[in-house]
Amino acid sequence: MKIKDIIFKSWIYISGIIVVVVTFGVFLYFLYKGIKVVTLEFILEAPGGMPLGTEGGVFPAIMGSLMSGLLSGLIGGLLGLCTSIYLVFYCNNKKNQKYMLHALQLLAGIPSVIIGLFGYTVLIVGLGLNKSLISVTLTLTVMIIPFIALRMKKALEETSKDQFICSLSLGIPKGYTIIHLVIPNALKYIMTSLGLGIVFAMGATAPIMFTGAVIIAGVPNKLTDPIMALPYHLYVLVNEGISIEMAYGTAFVLIVLVLLINLICHFIGNFEDV
Numbered sequence: 001m002k003i004k005d006i007i008f009k010s011w012i013y014i015s016g017i018i019v020v021v022v023t024f025g026v027f028l029y030f031l032y033k034g035i036k037v038v039t040l041e042f043i044l045e046a047p048g049g050m051p052l053g054t055e056g057g058v059f060p061a062i063m064g065s066l067m068s069g070l071l072s073g074l075i076g077g078l079l080g081l082c083t084s085i086y087l088v089f090y091c092n093n094k095k096n097q098k099y100m101l102h103a104l105q106l107l108a109g110i111p112s113v114i115i116g117l118f119g120y121t122v123l124i125v126g127l128g129l130n131k132s133l134i135s136v137t138l139t140l141t142v143m144i145i146p147f148i149a150l151r152m153k154k155a156l157e158e159t160s161k162d163q164f165i166c167s168l169s170l171g172i173p174k175g176y177t178i179i180h181l182v183i184p185n186a187l188k189y190i191m192t193s194l195g196l197g198i199v200f201a202m203g204a205t206a207p208i209m210f211t212g213a214v215i216i217a218g219v220p221n222k223l224t225d226p227i228m229a230l231p232y233h234l235y236v237l238v239n240e241g242i243s244i245e246m247a248y249g250t251a252f253v254l255i256v257l258v259l260l261i262n263l264i265c266h267f268i269g270n271f272e273d274v
Helices: 002-035 042-045 059-090 096-110 113-124 131-171 174-185 185-200 208-209 231-240 244-270
Strands: none
Touching: 002 131, 002 244, 042 059, 042 113, 042 244, 059 096, 059 131, 059 231, 059 244, 096 131, 113 131, 113 208, 113 231, 131 174, 131 185, 174 185, 185 244, 208 231, 231 244
């Protein structure tokens, strides 16, 4: 075996080990630091104490993060899927496809704080909406659409192109083929992309700071209510020096939620294979 091949293989294995060690290291670190305060009361109660956050829990923040993440994931996932289907199966003009891909890539590269400022300017200043769940959802949707669309496009291209062509050659309508053949075959990768988009939205702090997250609020009963969110609550706890222990507990809860959502999306995507 050539020296170059040995170096290349060694680098691949070392990179994989580093990724695994760092991932589990971060999880175990926050488990060690946060498990002391993560009790049933911490999960089910609202923040309390003086200053606020030194006692109580994070239940409103958990619900706010879940609601904003799932709503933005639902809307962004639907729009991202439709965009990827158009780019892969309907856009025959290579120039238009190129422009759309450039636009998605540019939008995906915009910092989240700019997305938050855009949402604040358009939704709150321009349209007169209050800081609320709907403002947060729409802002996060703008942020995750390119993230989801680019990954779904790649999944559709790699899993279904040949079957799509064979189906069309048999005279089956394009729309029927996409709904009944393409999407089911690529469901695992579609759900993985959706899960990543949801957790990306749940972990964002800057967009929700400008558009709907507040220091204290209850569980929202309607779309026009403001929300608490785990990343913003974590930011307040650390930035204001309120309670590092509570911050570690909040971070651990957020990591567990992210892990659970990824596992659920992965299970749904593999459901037909079971």
